[in-house]
Amino acid sequence: MDKRAPGRNAELGLSTRAIHHGYDPADEHGALTPPIFMTSTYAFESAEAGSELFRGERAGYIYGRTKNPTQALLEARLASLEGGEGALALASGMGAISATMWTLLNAGDSVVIDRILYGNTFAFFTKGLSRFGVNVRLADFTDLDALAHELSAAGQVKIVYFETPANPNLRVIDIARVSSLAKAAGALTIVDNTFATPVLQNPLKLGADLVVHSATKYLGGHGDLLGGAVVGSSALVERIRGTGLRALTGATLSPLNAFLILRGLKTLEVRMERHSRSALEIAGQLERHPRVSHVAYPGLKSFPQYELAQRQMRQPGGLIAFELEGGVEAGMDFMNGLELIVRAVSLGDAETLVQHPASMTHATYSAEERKRHGISDNLFRLSVGLENVEDLTADIAQALDGLRD
Numbered sequence: 001m002d003k004r005a006p007g008r009n010a011e012l013g014l015s016t017r018a019i020h021h022g023y024d025p026a027d028e029h030g031a032l033t034p035p036i037f038m039t040s041t042y043a044f045e046s047a048e049a050g051s052e053l054f055r056g057e058r059a060g061y062i063y064g065r066t067k068n069p070t071q072a073l074l075e076a077r078l079a080s081l082e083g084g085e086g087a088l089a090l091a092s093g094m095g096a097i098s099a100t101m102w103t104l105l106n107a108g109d110s111v112v113i114d115r116i117l118y119g120n121t122f123a124f125f126t127k128g129l130s131r132f133g134v135n136v137r138l139a140d141f142t143d144l145d146a147l148a149h150e151l152s153a154a155g156q157v158k159i160v161y162f163e164t165p166a167n168p169n170l171r172v173i174d175i176a177r178v179s180s181l182a183k184a185a186g187a188l189t190i191v192d193n194t195f196a197t198p199v200l201q202n203p204l205k206l207g208a209d210l211v212v213h214s215a216t217k218y219l220g221g222h223g224d225l226l227g228g229a230v231v232g233s234s235a236l237v238e239r240i241r242g243t244g245l246r247a248l249t250g251a252t253l254s255p256l257n258a259f260l261i262l263r264g265l266k267t268l269e270v271r272m273e274r275h276s277r278s279a280l281e282i283a284g285q286l287e288r289h290p291r292v293s294h295v296a297y298p299g300l301k302s303f304p305q306y307e308l309a310q311r312q313m314r315q316p317g318g319l320i321a322f323e324l325e326g327g328v329e330a331g332m333d334f335m336n337g338l339e340l341i342v343r344a345v346s347l348g349d350a351e352t353l354v355q356h357p358a359s360m361t362h363a364t365y366s367a368e369e370r371k372r373h374g375i376s377d378n379l380f381r382l383s384v385g386l387e388n389v390e391d392l393t394a395d396i397a398q399a400l401d402g403l404r405d
């Protein structure tokens with residue numbers, strides 16, 4: 001195995017690549033763990049060499065906003081895990097999404113986005129980009145006929161954008177079919193793969209052009225950093241580095257956070273297996289409980305897109321959305337009754353977290369928008385962590401049983 005030659009490692013397993021890809025200890029004094037390069041700038045061999053670097057006539061590092069060796073290793077590993085030619089690491093998921101859009105879009109362009117997105121992604125498109133002359137259109141991507149209609153009605157569409165499973169209600173979108181509709185319309189497909197991670201699905205292999213991530217979540221995996229990434233063809237990724245990152249956002253990932261995400265990636269596969277196994281058990285517990293009126297989890301047979309999820313995802317993941325008899329009030333009482341599970345937004349951490357999308361992560365949708373787009377105000381979201389599942393089910397049982405009649 002050549003640890004530095006990306007192409008040769010493609011046939012190795014995902015965890016093996018997450019642990020070894022792109023790094024040989026022999027290059028760094030035998031250090032088992034890749035070093036953190038805490039530097040903002042780089043010395044040029046000569047004045048001429050500096051000018052050559054700027055002109056792109058010489059390979060090497062210039063300045064830390066766009067390139068750093070710790071980031072570069074993280075980028076090589078993310079590209080390998082997602083099956084992309086290249087990757088770009090950024091300061092947060094929103095940094096990744098905004099740098100991508102600022103690079104690829106101009107005033108007058110049209111984008112079609114799914115109607116269920118993380119609250120600030122929704123706000124970025126509908127309340128942000130639209131202020132700069134981008135025509136933002138919404139469609140229900142689970143209805144392929146409606147999407148095809150929207151793609152033809154919108155004129156030339158540049159980008160088709162969605163999450164699957166979607167935040168917060170876990171709707172699953174058919175990546176292969178949406179990508180082929182987008183391709184036929186001459187648009188790029190961009191998928192937010194934060195909820196699934198490359199362990200559960202690889203959108204690029206199903207026809208998407210770019211994948212974006214909030215690395216804050218499962219990739220980092222320990223609730224101790226913010227990070228983001230874009231993965232896809234080298235040509236697109238390098239355009240985003242040169243324009244969206246370098247000149248338009250400056251959303252650079254710190255070398256320390258790149259190091260921490262590299263550490264997180266080593267256990268990504270084992271963590272995703274545990275998150276999925278525990279979430280399946282908890283989803284079943286919720287479904288059977290008389291106080292629970294609705295459970296959305298891609299691994300449950302009752303999930304409306306169970307077949308699609310089985311086909312598209314290797315495991316159902318760690319997120320569950322649910323509603324209780326008694327609506328928001330009962331849900332808030334349930335949250336307050338939990339003793340072990342933590343009341344917090346974010347997801348993908350070792351700790352199990354619970355939150356109320358309508359008043360928290362999705363408060364950027366107005367009440368009218370939530371209603372129109374199908375985000376119930378009664379919905380609660382659980383990010384199942386890595387604790388022993390019997391302790392989680394016991395905490396959920398006591399909080400449900402303690403609800404007032």
Ligand SMILES: Cc1ncc(COP(=O)(O)O)c(C=O)c1O
Nearest residue numbers: 092093094118167194214216227
């Ligand atoms: C699906 C999804 N995409 C993007 C983001 C934004 O990521 P970040 O918080 O790292 O900016 C989030 C954050 O919750 C998310 O859930």
